[in-house]
Amino acid sequence: xxxxVESGGGSVQPGGSLRLSCGASGFTFSGHWMHWVRxxxxxxxxxxxxxxxxxxxxxxxxxxxxxxxxxxxNAKNTLYLxxxxxxxxxxxxxxxxxxxxxxxxxxxYWGQGTLVSVSS
Amino acid sequence: QSALTQPxxxxxxxxxxxxxxxxxxxxxVGADHYVSWYQQHPGKAPKLIIYDxxxxxxxxxxxxxxxxxxxxxxxxxxxxxxxxxxxxxCSSYTTNSIIFGGGTKLSVL
Numbered sequence: 001x002x003x004x005v006e007s008g009g010g011s012v013q014p015g016g017s018l019r020l021s022c023g024a025s026g027f028t029f030s031g032h033w034m035h036w037v038r039x040x041x042x043x044x045x046x047x048x049x050x051x052x053x054x055x056x057x058x059x060x061x062x063x064x065x066x067x068x069x070x071x072x073x074n075a076k077n078t079l080y081l082x083x084x085x086x087x088x089x090x091x092x093x094x095x096x097x098x099x100x101x102x103x104x105x106x107x108x109y110w111g112q113g114t115l116v117s118v119s120s
Numbered sequence: 121q122s123a124l125t126q127p128x129x130x131x132x133x134x135x136x137x138x139x140x141x142x143x144x145x146x147x148x149v150g151a152d153h154y155v156s157w158y159q160q161h162p163g164k165a166p167k168l169i170i171y172d173x174x175x176x177x178x179x180x181x182x183x184x185x186x187x188x189x190x191x192x193x194x195x196x197x198x199x200x201x202x203x204x205x206x207x208x209x210c211s212s213y214t215t216n217s218i219i220f221g222g223g224t225k226l227s228v229l
Contacts, residue, residue: 035218044123045158045166045209047218059216095165104154105213106171113165 002026002109004096009114016086016118022079022096022111030054030074033099035107036081038092038116048094049081050105064090086118124149124210126221131229137198140224142210143191148219150191153212157186157195160207160223170195200228 008020020036036048049070050059058070069082079096093113100108125143132138142155149155157170168177170186173193183204185196193212197204205228210221
């Protein structure tokens, strides 16, 4: 059974940092691109970042580029998101998501999400 | 990274069918960039229900189907049931990003 378990969320002041982790199990982690997607309270889904299965290609949404860093450790089956210079508008549930087997970027498995709250 | 356009809400009666549209541009949906659909119940993570415009993951009811015409993809839910009441999101991609629609709240009246 595919499982994605996020951790590391919490409350932080503006300008602060957090590191999210996502432990993967039940599939060959090194064989899949991975994503972070976020959802502000009461709002829609917003893509944040993507990393290729071997870590060689990384993309970011304009809103986080230069502040967030995605990475992965295939030996530990773990995905990370380092978030620096956090802003109030970064407040959201952050989901770790697997890129699926379709021909497009279908997101076939989602973690339960971890809440990041940025406020003073 | 413009979002795809979905209606904010749709409603239907049990047993009936509804369609949710997802309109993009010639840079995403219109360029045959595959569209996926997700169902999200309150407080839960999204669930993939349609990928590659019209394919269903294993275990997803065949009451859910998808199509595409021009710059618009559509999700069709037939035989509406109370448990279908949820938020629905479409997504596609451009060269540099994944893009989502704003979401559609489905009410089963």
